Amino acid sequence: MNADRPARLRLIALARDPLAWFTALLLLFVFGMDELRPLFAAAFPTLDRPIFTQDSFLALTVAHIELVALSSAAAVIIGVGAGIFVTRSWGREFRPPVERMVAIGQTFPPVAVLAVAAPLLGFGQAPALIALALYGLLPIVQNTVAGIESVPVSAREAAEGLGMGAARILRRIELPLAMPVIIAGIRTSVIINIGTAALASTVGAKSLGTPIIVGLAGFNTAYIIQGAVVVGLLAIVVDLAFERLLRFVDRWHDSPASRRTPVLAAHG
Amino acid sequence: MISFEHVGKAFAGNVAIDDLSLAIDEGEFIVVIGPSGSGKSTVLRMLNRLVEHDHGRIVFAGEEIRRFKPEVLRRRMGYAIQSIGLFPHWTVEQNIATVPDLLAWPRPRVRDRVTELMELLKLAPETYRRRYPHQLSGGQQQRVGVARALAGDPAVLLMDEPFGSLDPVTRDSLQQEIARIHEASGKTILFVTHDIDEALRLATRIVLLDRGRVVQVGTPREVLAHPTSKFVSDFVGGSDIGIKLLGLDTVAAYVRHGETAAGEPIAMTASLREALSMFVVRQVDRLAVADDEGRTVGAITLSDVVKPRP
Amino acid sequence: MKNRVLLVLVIVAAATAWGLAFLTVAPNRLLTGTAIPLAQISTPWRDALLLPAVILVLGVLLPQRMRTHAVVGVTAALLLSGLVWLAGAEAARLAKTASATSRTALGGGFWLLALIAWLAAGDAIERLRLGPVASVVAHLCVLLPVVVLLFAGELQHLSLLKEYSIRKDVFFVALARHVQIVVAALLPTLLVGIPLGIVLFRHTKSQASVFAVLNVIQTVPSIALFGLLMVPLALLATALPGLRQLGVGGIGMAPAVIALILYSLLPIVRSTVAGLAQVPRPVVDAAVGMGLTQGQVLRKVELPIALPVFLSGVRIAGVQAVGLAVVAALIGAGGLGALVFQGLASGALDLVLLGVIPVVALAVVVDAVFRILENLRSTPRG
Numbered sequence: 001m002n003a004d005r006p007a008r009l010r011l012i013a014l015a016r017d018p019l020a021w022f023t024a025l026l027l028l029f030v031f032g033m034d035e036l037r038p039l040f041a042a043a044f045p046t047l048d049r050p051i052f053t054q055d056s057f058l059a060l061t062v063a064h065i066e067l068v069a070l071s072s073a074a075a076v077i078i079g080v081g082a083g084i085f086v087t088r089s090w091g092r093e094f095r096p097p098v099e100r101m102v103a104i105g106q107t108f109p110p111v112a113v114l115a116v117a118a119p120l121l122g123f124g125q126a127p128a129l130i131a132l133a134l135y136g137l138l139p140i141v142q143n144t145v146a147g148i149e150s151v152p153v154s155a156r157e158a159a160e161g162l163g164m165g166a167a168r169i170l171r172r173i174e175l176p177l178a179m180p181v182i183i184a185g186i187r188t189s190v191i192i193n194i195g196t197a198a199l200a201s202t203v204g205a206k207s208l209g210t211p212i213i214v215g216l217a218g219f220n221t222a223y224i225i226q227g228a229v230v231v232g233l234l235a236i237v238v239d240l241a242f243e244r245l246l247r248f249v250d251r252w253h254d255s256p257a258s259r260r261t262p263v264l265a266a267h268g
Numbered sequence: 269m270i271s272f273e274h275v276g277k278a279f280a281g282n283v284a285i286d287d288l289s290l291a292i293d294e295g296e297f298i299v300v301i302g303p304s305g306s307g308k309s310t311v312l313r314m315l316n317r318l319v320e321h322d323h324g325r326i327v328f329a330g331e332e333i334r335r336f337k338p339e340v341l342r343r344r345m346g347y348a349i350q351s352i353g354l355f356p357h358w359t360v361e362q363n364i365a366t367v368p369d370l371l372a373w374p375r376p377r378v379r380d381r382v383t384e385l386m387e388l389l390k391l392a393p394e395t396y397r398r399r400y401p402h403q404l405s406g407g408q409q410q411r412v413g414v415a416r417a418l419a420g421d422p423a424v425l426l427m428d429e430p431f432g433s434l435d436p437v438t439r440d441s442l443q444q445e446i447a448r449i450h451e452a453s454g455k456t457i458l459f460v461t462h463d464i465d466e467a468l469r470l471a472t473r474i475v476l477l478d479r480g481r482v483v484q485v486g487t488p489r490e491v492l493a494h495p496t497s498k499f500v501s502d503f504v505g506g507s508d509i510g511i512k513l514l515g516l517d518t519v520a521a522y523v524r525h526g527e528t529a530a531g532e533p534i535a536m537t538a539s540l541r542e543a544l545s546m547f548v549v550r551q552v553d554r555l556a557v558a559d560d561e562g563r564t565v566g567a568i569t570l571s572d573v574v575k576p577r578p
Numbered sequence: 579m580k581n582r583v584l585l586v587l588v589i590v591a592a593a594t595a596w597g598l599a600f601l602t603v604a605p606n607r608l609l610t611g612t613a614i615p616l617a618q619i620s621t622p623w624r625d626a627l628l629l630p631a632v633i634l635v636l637g638v639l640l641p642q643r644m645r646t647h648a649v650v651g652v653t654a655a656l657l658l659s660g661l662v663w664l665a666g667a668e669a670a671r672l673a674k675t676a677s678a679t680s681r682t683a684l685g686g687g688f689w690l691l692a693l694i695a696w697l698a699a700g701d702a703i704e705r706l707r708l709g710p711v712a713s714v715v716a717h718l719c720v721l722l723p724v725v726v727l728l729f730a731g732e733l734q735h736l737s738l739l740k741e742y743s744i745r746k747d748v749f750f751v752a753l754a755r756h757v758q759i760v761v762a763a764l765l766p767t768l769l770v771g772i773p774l775g776i777v778l779f780r781h782t783k784s785q786a787s788v789f790a791v792l793n794v795i796q797t798v799p800s801i802a803l804f805g806l807l808m809v810p811l812a813l814l815a816t817a818l819p820g821l822r823q824l825g826v827g828g829i830g831m832a833p834a835v836i837a838l839i840l841y842s843l844l845p846i847v848r849s850t851v852a853g854l855a856q857v858p859r860p861v862v863d864a865a866v867g868m869g870l871t872q873g874q875v876l877r878k879v880e881l882p883i884a885l886p887v888f889l890s891g892v893r894i895a896g897v898q899a900v901g902l903a904v905v906a907a908l909i910g911a912g913g914l915g916a917l918v919f920q921g922l923a924s925g926a927l928d929l930v931l932l933g934v935i936p937v938v939a940l941a942v943v944v945d946a947v948f949r950i951l952e953n954l955r956s957t958p959r960g
Contacts (some may be wrong), residue, residue, distance in 0.1 A: 111904050111915075225809060352862035
């Protein structure tokens, strides 16, 4: 009797967890879109093809995630690196120009970066990747700098006083303390990239935006809904997962960064 | 002019004020004092209805305060608080003019009132009128806060630890200022503090609170000389009570006219406490006393000081 | 080394001038052009640009005094306008000999060099430590000559401006529509968002759930939200013909404006709440204690103090809406996005840029205007 109670409690917690619900919905649509054919056929009786079939939704989702993962990985490596560089004593001189570029860059709509990259670099996945990585850099650089700057001087001085070297202070003090803010920046960046990757199908990259664009061109509302629902769910699931991660990373803080710095940047 | 009759207040079941009864006459300087959590701020905040009392009656100008609209009531009571709460987006002049503007005084009258109050609180009007609060020192900000509380010519002035966050020198000069204003204007003042020296210096009557109950009400001398309980005597000074009593009297009352003593004279307006200190420092038992113009008028002896008042 | 930022910029600039196309020439607007590096440009006075370049190199080595920064700033600004002038002049020279359909476009080299010159000027202004107003004026002065060259017609032979002159009418219709979409979305958002923010500030309990919903909306990619809104609006328009006469339907302005309102709500509501939340408690306490009514406290004390934070929310919402309105072209709302996607579909970079450049300019202007307002309205606390 007593033994199964924790399991039941865990089940109840899971049933109340929005992340679990949205994940289940996402999986349902990705793997079971074909099973929903009767539903779409009934809703849109005038359409010959009520389900997008040029590619499976699994393949589209994988392509979409691949696009976002590759570009975001590049953005994280370069962005965090740049953020660390401009907060070192030997890189401080570069901070004003880097910050100005980030500020100006953020007034660019992500779709503009994509639209300019395509004709210059050719159509397909490459320009989409580069555009996404470039645009995704901005919130990461910004938050890395802000995170490291927010480390209390007293913590840094105490570490110095205890005899830590600069590299150790960075690894053991600055980065862990800045981590919630940095991850909040990565969250913003990834969410923007999921949205912009959906638009990448206008420049010839395969993504969950493809059914939407095809549907818009061919007046097939069912395609639009299918693409929109899946990509919307994907974004929500990733965002909630980041929120969970932030809450974990930020557990020592009294007002979690997940509540202090949610997504606040332009969409694709 | 103000009376609390069996007033009680609880916050979420915790009693903050228990059966408070107190009558305040016009012109009194009442200092409410007690350890933190004793409910002293609540007494003030009930009077201007920032906090509504649960039981009993609070009467102001002959009427239960609930019969006033809260805003109207508050505009008849000046209010100054420890964190000052100046409006950061308004100039000194606009801040001081808050209540006169609410009362729709004519422009020239408001302007004159601001000038008058700035002079009263020793803020050069032409220098500071257009400054913003962040351009002032802490002491200057609190002067503006006091001026703002006085601006509507209120019947009562409520002050909630107004000088609590100031450095000792600034606090001393503002205490002088408020004592002077009280003397000159005859306004009724309700003043909350946790600093017993401030209370002894300013009050005509002290109300000592402990955990929501009044433990003693009396003049500073009564409270010092006849504490009603160990709590009171500990709170008002413990082993320093004698010294503090000396602080209440001035040399003037103890002068032996016509007598003289060697050395630099002490001023008639100095407190006995200062006189005692000087006896100790100079290692004498007799000091010359001088009047305001510095003329020696007599002497004071150590044994006079420690004896009860003549 | 004295000025490492400028050193890096100079090195990158040298590599760019050497390796990337300054201009490209194509026989018509759709074909890819052949590259013309800086070295092959034969407009007289080209070498005059070497002078500012040399001064910038000296700027790296000279002692870093205020005078050096001033000289570097002015030189970089001159270099920027010189580059723009050179591109325009070379295009004009080429136009004399080439066919009417041929296009001379700005190459990657030009864009990168211009960016570098602009950054160098900005860095010098930063190092001069001017006051806020003087700094804004200085930044504007850097861009002013470029704008003058543009309006003086010096650049009219560049393909971008040829594209513009062909599509002048369409361009202004698109620009007006773009602004219309943004304004039509932001005004209702303000009308709903400010009261909602005030109510939420007073009822802290409902904050978490409302922000959770707004955050989920913000998370949904724009194209998905536009798509999802098409269906209910199309149904609504079929059910209520009166609405359709008002222009509401599955495609067009209606879903675009509604989606933009939904996106703008989060920054506006949140900045309203955050602005009110940072009003110091004692200030409100003193205001109430002196007898201001609840309405007076809100109007005279809380809202004015909350204004700078609130304005930053409007700025973010505005910049975001300008960008999102581009995507709205995909659901037939028109605007500058129509030029962008038309250009993408036909592979015409000039047309894409004709849409993108004014969008970016619009966003920069919105950003700058609200930043200036924020600074004007914020009372510094010492």
